[in-house]
């Protein structure tokens with residue numbers, strides 16, 4: 241498969257769909273044009289002709305009735321001549337012209353031409369007869385004359401009624417022809433409409449199937465690989481480097497998958513390298529702090545000896561110096577011990593179920609003296625049982641609680657509340673105090689090792705406590721941060737993953 245084939249596949253799929261839609265448009269246009277033509281023929285030619293022939297027959301019938309009435313003498317001459325005049329001079333010529341025009345529109349050998357010509361011929365004869373009768377009726381003067389004319393017009397009316405019957409026969413014949421055409425057109429129209437709906441239905445089905453095909457193609461070749469890539473990226477961001485995505489072919493997403501795999505591989509390499517260096521560093525810190533303890537112990541014991549055995553009265557300055565050395569040595573011992581503890585965190589990795597309520601009760605016991613001396617009020621919420629490293633978690637709570645006591649405000653006794661809530665993927669703990677608070681710009685810095693905001697004379701400490709806390713929290717897949725208002729108090733938040 242060539243590069244860019246997803247694009248090509250999409251173009252092909254949508255191109256085919258557009259092609260099918262175009263065919264649909266063309267076919268429906270053709271089919272609808274056909275049925276429109278049939279309908280137009282019906283509307284403008286056949287139906288009007290049938291109506292016209294109906295009307296013609298009506299008039300013809302009237303002519304027939306007039307002539308018949310005259311034969312039986314049921315009408316006055318005046319009534320008769322007036323109506324006859326109107327029919328023969330206006331109405332009949334009008335219909336004759338219509339029938340004539342009809343013959344013009346028909347193909348040369350059409351049998352309807354003959355019928356129409358007959359109708360015209362018979363109508364002409366009727367008109368002539370009517371004219372003759374009218375003339376005779378007008379010239380009637382005396383009794384003899386009247387008698388004779390009466391006989392002649394009766395005869396002429398008989399002929400006329402005969403003629404009108406012939407005309408009616410022909411008209412009915414012609415009408416039959418048009419009725420047949422009407423039926424044929426109706427049938428054709430319904431067939432064409434049926435075909436049209438068939439075409440629309442068929443192409444609609446093809447369109448739907450094609451659309452489904454394109455959708456499933458998009459899902460298979462685009463959505464699925466993207467989902468797989470997204471899942472892998474998520475796993476990668478959670479620190480799982482074993483997330484190779486399957487790549488087949490050479491389309492854009494396969495290339496993206498390849499690049500992703502390469503990235504994951506090199507990330508894993510870098511991560512391993514960092515881990516190795518970190519371990520080396522921790523080892524170094526451990527060895528250094530461990531080995532420094534021995535000379536420090538010696539230094540400390542000899543300065544203590546010197547302090548004890550060197551009387552102050554002899555040389556006040558020297559004894560002050562010795563005291564300073566002793567204090568500095570002790571401080572250094574504490575720092576080195578803190579460093580050693582820091583490097584030891586997590587060395588005994590054993591996960592267990594830790595009931596935080598019990599854990600805090602232990603911390604409370606350890607700090608009972610300080611809590612009592614400072615009149616600290618400790619409010620503990622309903623804490624969960626979590627999966628974690630007991631010793632480290634205890635150290636975490638101990639550091640946070642003792643800090644909350646240590647950095648208390650001068651004018652009020654410490655009030656500490658500890659609570660926990662569940663958030664997606666984590667337990668979120670908070671340790672809130674009403675102490676001196678921390679300026680905004682130090683909220684990040686205090687978690688780094690040896691970072692302190694006060695000197696020893698104000699608050700004693702090594703600056704390792706919160707670094708410990710951060711290490712413990714990170715061991716549990718979480719984060720630690722502080723929110724604080726100077727002079728009002730601080731809340732330390734940390735999360736512990738609940739998927740250990």
Ligand code: ADP
Pocket residue numbers: 639643644645647673675676677678686691692693694700701702703704705706707730
């Ligand atoms: P240490 O307590 O030994 O000084 P930490 O690492 O525990 O070291 O704390 C670092 C610094 O953060 C402290 O020196 C202090 O200035 C500040 N800090 C920590 N906890 C609190 C708190 N609860 N209230 C106010 N400041 C605090």
